[in-house]
Amino acid sequence: MSFLQLFRKTKSNKQYDELTIKSTLLELLFFIVFLAVISIITLDMSGTSMFYMSSMIKKLFIERPFEVDNDVEITFGDICLIDDYWVYVNNVFLSGIYADVGRCDKDARTNMEYQKFTVLKENLLMGPPRLKQLKVRNDSCIIDEIFKRNFRECYGSYQHSLEDTLPFGPNNGTPWTYHTSEELKDMFLYGNLHIYAGGGYYLDISADSCKSESQIKELQDGGWITRGTRLVLLEFSLFNTNQNLFCIVKLIAEIPATGGIKTSFSIRTLKLLTFVNSQNYFLMICEITFLIMVCWYTMVEILELYSESWSYFKSVWNIVDMLIILISFGSFAFSVYRLKYIEHKFDEYMKFPNKYISLDVLAFCEEQYNNFIAICVFLVWIKIFKYVSFNKTMQQFCTTLKRCATDLLGFGFMFFVAFIAYAQLGYILFGTENENFRTFRDSLFTLLRTILGDFDYLAIEQANRILGPIFFITYIFIMFFVLLASVATNFPIE
Amino acid sequence: MSFLQLFRKTKSNKQYDELTIKSTLLELLFFIVFLAVISIITLDMSGTSMFYMSSMIKKLFIERPFEVDNDVEITFGDICLIDDYWVYVNNVFLSGIYADVGRCDKDARTNMEYQKFTVLKENLLMGPPRLKQLKVRNDSCIIDEIFKRNFRECYGSYQHSLEDTLPFGPNNGTPWTYHTSEELKDMFLYGNLHIYAGGGYYLDISADSCKSESQIKELQDGGWITRGTRLVLLEFSLFNTNQNLFCIVKLIAEIPATGGIKTSFSIRTLKLLTFVNSQNYFLMICEITFLIMVCWYTMVEILELYSESWSYFKSVWNIVDMLIILISFGSFAFSVYRLKYIEHKFDEYMKFPNKYISLDVLAFCEEQYNNFIAICVFLVWIKIFKYVSFNKTMQQFCTTLKRCATDLLGFGFMFFVAFIAYAQLGYILFGTENENFRTFRDSLFTLLRTILGDFDYLAIEQANRILGPIFFITYIFIMFFVLLASVATNFPIE
Amino acid sequence: MSFLQLFRKTKSNKQYDELTIKSTLLELLFFIVFLAVISIITLDMSGTSMFYMSSMIKKLFIERPFEVDNDVEITFGDICLIDDYWVYVNNVFLSGIYADVGRCDKDARTNMEYQKFTVLKENLLMGPPRLKQLKVRNDSCIIDEIFKRNFRECYGSYQHSLEDTLPFGPNNGTPWTYHTSEELKDMFLYGNLHIYAGGGYYLDISADSCKSESQIKELQDGGWITRGTRLVLLEFSLFNTNQNLFCIVKLIAEIPATGGIKTSFSIRTLKLLTFVNSQNYFLMICEITFLIMVCWYTMVEILELYSESWSYFKSVWNIVDMLIILISFGSFAFSVYRLKYIEHKFDEYMKFPNKYISLDVLAFCEEQYNNFIAICVFLVWIKIFKYVSFNKTMQQFCTTLKRCATDLLGFGFMFFVAFIAYAQLGYILFGTENENFRTFRDSLFTLLRTILGDFDYLAIEQANRILGPIFFITYIFIMFFVLLASVATNFPIE
């Protein structure tokens, strides 16, 4: 039941029909305007300039090749030795950071301030980049009885409880002393292998490139990356005044307990301040319209909730309405909070330009906010189906659906069991060697993609010469057979 | 109603049947000859030599790797720093241009004329290549209140109205002075990020390679590419006497407001003079036949239009006929104009071989001309269906179609709404990081391609670890479900 | 009617039934043995060692990177300048040829014979490699009136009739004098752009690597590759004693009239002598069995032809039988001829080890022979359907097919017209820039592959920003709609 219907109830019955049509039309009009306004606002939110920002940073720090020993060219993703990593830090990372101010030159003045630092000419470095590591303790795994005679050191996989928090090495600065995540104000980090806590041993890289080079050299020579190191993280934030964009870059190097380095990265670009665009007059009108409409919408829904009480929650569309309203209000609140937070952070940066600024919390919130907005718009679009549900085709479709629901569920269950069985089989058989079956979840998605025609048969065969092909063929046959049978049985076209 | 039927009307009724068959057969014959002639002419128009010209130029200027600092190899597409760009200009571009005459040699004579310049031995350089840039003004964006204390410079995204037209730098020549698009006779340019106007600061690169090297050096050292620069364009035209081909090359380097460089290119090869081929006798006969047929065709259609007046426009086939005739005449007119224009341009080039010649207008017209011709031929092919429409299968097909038209439309609408909703969701969720969802339009096409089995699941997962997979699975299920349901309900095979 | 049925006719009627079953079973047995024998022989014919031979040669000469000026690495396929080509010849080709004997060393003896030359240790070089070129005449294209004032040279696309046959350059040897294809005993060559005749200017590369280096240098400095050059070909043959394999390698560099170089290659490995394998006893029995069976088979078919006269040709299976027999006899004849031919060539090679030996004719015949054999085996397999045609399912299937044959043809025609129309549209719109639409034939196959889900949307969009996407979407919709409609209308599942 929609909000314009509320008025209808007070009228007499004979005016009913005319009013129904009118109210439905008015409601539809309201809905269309609402949809238009919310679409304009959200489509403006994620412009292509954000994509280009991310992609330029990626080009500079991730895709740029560099030379390791023996004149061999690799990129960030190819790093597998700790020596490679240090070469990367020196040749790609520092070069990227100092590209606009020039690398170390003994004769030039060395009193640089981060306030003048830019990356790719246009992006201000918000405080120094930070190099951070997390270690695990020596006793972080249990050595088997057989080996205990010979081995005394054992560094397990990363777990927060196993973190090493003791100072080590020369112990003469932040790189050699543990700091908790409260001290660093960093949030947890999603890596490829684990979720890492926010603390660690860190080094804020100096604005003076000569000094930073010697800092890095010191860490490298002093064996900063030890056997227990499980994560080495380079993080920095950029701010682009032209477009009011923030970019939070994390260059992640995970060291599994099996050695080697698994690199990954996270480049999140945020448009934090939407009110200062050049086309802001039109947008502002939209936003105000949106605000008013949401208020009106809320009122209507409250009235409806009041009149219908619990039966209100029985309709799916009412719940959709509520979700839309809640997310809308949440986003207003967040917008205001965000503005304050940024202002605060920026003041801090202005006062102490050489102090590291963590925008992790902001980025996390912003991302959640963005997700909620996206879902909100999606729900508004989906609400269209509410207005076309009286359509004959739709009803016919729904009737067909209801009639064969149990059959569909039956086949769905069969499908699901076969799917899970194959996913687990694939995980056990190929998980050790084939990236697509690396985890149970990957295995599930790989099999889903196989149905859609996106598969890598040769990798399956390489992982298991005999069972691989059998797995593939039987899977294909069973899936297509079940799908076909299900379709054929469930759509008894009359 | 077709043109041979016109005669029928004057005859008595009993001769009707025989005449109908005759006229239909004659019409069909006319049509087949027409189709053959137009196919021969157009298939000749775009020979493979044009493809090879484009692809060789691409190989030489785009795909050729070059070394930047640290002995690292990149190609045109990998450029992301302004320094890289200058290395490219020096090592790839100038090398390509001077490949056949040799790079700067102090002892050799330096009085070169462009008339003797060739690229890849066979392609004459039509005047000097031009290096051009477009800048935006300092006040081209609004700095937020919070930042205003600290930042005074702001260079926004490119818009024509925000263009910087003031002289800058040493201000001692064309590279430092703005010229309008009227002065330069250049057309607008489609880039990846924006559409750029035709004006700008430019440098015509000297035929003397020693001089051009110092010119480029001067620009590089003088900071020609400033913070406000939004487009750096290298353009030149080639002419191949062997095949009478023109090739208009544009090497585009866009600098987004977020910094970095986004390179792209446009290599358009045109066959401007079709009458001078070696196999021209046969082709000439075809073209004359075509001319005569179009005239006859036109006459018939005019008679028909005269006899049927407004009801003429009710038949789709009549409109198709009219379009074909209009495009045909348009193409004749353009062919004649083109010949004159080229002759004029070439005379100009002969007189001032060191003056830059812009073929932009020609290329644009030629491309539109080409598009119209292509559509014309397509329409002629489609006209076949007119002659087979009495076929039983076709009628049955049409009947089926009409009966389920409303159902199809209903499902089409559902499909369309779900599609748009997902496209917007994808754009907001992944647009910042995934190239395939960069713009709303890209998002639409990406989702269309996903249905056809061409998707990149890993990139979606990388862009959003949690909502990415959910988006993908629900999309797949809903689309296939709706498609299946639509097919099953709409084709009630009796 | 099969061969065992012939006896039946002489018997009385009451023995008929029993005999029918017996004869059918005997015929089936004969057929199964025949199928087994022919499968064994042909599966042995193309062993994996042939694939590895081709792939190793490809790795060595095609995929091996080399450095051109500016320390940039490219491979054979990236060559686009004539200078690159000479670098390739020196650094990859000569290195590959001389890998086992060592490159030029002044102090070492220089009297090498090709008989001792091997490639990849195991493959004997059959005579010297040959470097050959084809040129076109200066007047091979017509210069337009406008340009005639300025240009006097014009070298058109390759055509046999336009070939330049005059001596040029220093005119002091085979590289500067034309030789006809009769003199060279070379066959025509399928290139990417044209079919080239067998004559040309050639150089047989010396066994003495010091000499060959100076020969190559002489050609390079003397401007051997002129503006008129349309093909530069490197060809040589290898023989592997271990496996009795011949490998005929052609490294093709085509120079279109638009300049640049389009490289391709042809590596054909032939197993010419099948009787000398180590497992030859079993194979020999198979071959003899095959010979006997073919004779018996022939006799039966002749008898049948005699008894049925013209009605014999009405049955498809009889024609299949005849084809099988003809191909079988043809292959016997060729096997014998081949052995003689090879022996003759080898004798020639033994006598004049430094003379170039052309195996082109042999390779061509062998390939045709191979194709015929392949088709023959395929026909034998297809003959199985003859024996299962009494099957109920098959009959039902055939009945269904016959009933909807006209409908299918109608839809097939619609499909075909739409397909051709789109192919021509694609060719005209994208042919200049997109490799997949380069020729009309490529365009056809690209559209076929698109239906199967193998397409490159981004390349279409890049070639035409506006019509590309429209082309793609309408094509997809029309094709799938026609397909669906065709299936739905034609399979009225009862």
Place this chain on the structure above:
Amino acid sequence: MSFLQLFRKTKSNKQYDELTIKSTLLELLFFIVFLAVISIITLDMSGTSMFYMSSMIKKLFIERPFEVDNDVEITFGDICLIDDYWVYVNNVFLSGIYADVGRCDKDARTNMEYQKFTVLKENLLMGPPRLKQLKVRNDSCIIDEIFKRNFRECYGSYQHSLEDTLPFGPNNGTPWTYHTSEELKDMFLYGNLHIYAGGGYYLDISADSCKSESQIKELQDGGWITRGTRLVLLEFSLFNTNQNLFCIVKLIAEIPATGGIKTSFSIRTLKLLTFVNSQNYFLMICEITFLIMVCWYTMVEILELYSESWSYFKSVWNIVDMLIILISFGSFAFSVYRLKYIEHKFDEYMKFPNKYISLDVLAFCEEQYNNFIAICVFLVWIKIFKYVSFNKTMQQFCTTLKRCATDLLGFGFMFFVAFIAYAQLGYILFGTENENFRTFRDSLFTLLRTILGDFDYLAIEQANRILGPIFFITYIFIMFFVLLASVATNFPIE
């Protein structure tokens, strides 16, 4: 019949219904717990750390580029000359092995022990790496009469019976003397071309990198890789104490009789000791539960077998039960044996750290064990269908299936014959040049993948310019036609 039904038989008839439900529910509960326990155990078995171990080793030894002569970069997979191989061994392999201890330094002490050797910091090298080769005899193939005059050496493809076992070269150590597979305790090896026996000529690479370099040099200069060499193998084992993982690495270089080198690799990571994880308490409980359940399960099945005797084997589910039990017991037995074996091997390693340790037998067993476990879990999952078989949908589905079984078989046969015919045709036509049709088996899978939309049309066209496209088109049409016809005829949706 399930185990809880056994009790039912002793009860009176009227308690039957209630008991049936109870017993079925109990059985289901037992089954669910069993499924959960076995899933937990097996999902733990193959963790992602095993994948990362394999992938890091792969990155270091396989994907790492290296420079051969002419400053050209290639990787392990690009190796095609024997010289390349030696460069690989020196620059990549030895560098990887000695990365943590440093390459040869004359001044440093050279008395290294393998016990201190690590790869990627964390992985202990279990004894020295071994370089091994296999050769074939000179008379391993038959030279044809024509060539016998000129060639006396012939080295055929690898076969165990043709192995060369004579000492050769300086004959002063293991590299020049043949050792049988019994002596070396190595198992056979699956290569790309052949299966190789375990014996050969070998060199255990010294822990002293100076010494090992000279050893390798000696082999290279002494011509260790001869014309007869068919396999060069580098093998070593790593042990990771942190995760209790063994990694058995084999770097395979096969030399076909046609020359060149075909490289491949096998990196198998094993988790041999499951009882020592940090989360072992929960896992241990699971394993004990599993043990108890299997015993109970066994008992039930034995009782059932006893009561039903031969009719027991008629039910598919009973056979599945038996398989599950047998595999479970087998795995217990193997676990115990494995522990002992490893302990023994490790003791050996501790005593003689510089002696090569072959873990081949273990790896082979472990892999089989892993396969059996995977199949066991799959069977348990599939058993779910036993419990849902009373479902109405399933029954309907089965009925449909039975009714059209013969039709399906008929079409299946047609499909199969056409498939085989095309596979053989493809193998003969393209096998020499197209990797996907290299063997008959590859050809089969390639055609299967083609139906699923994963094909490489251009490679087919490149292999045979005329028959390739015809093959492709006819295959596509026939397959889709047969599939469609089969579906349309077999699912007569009522």
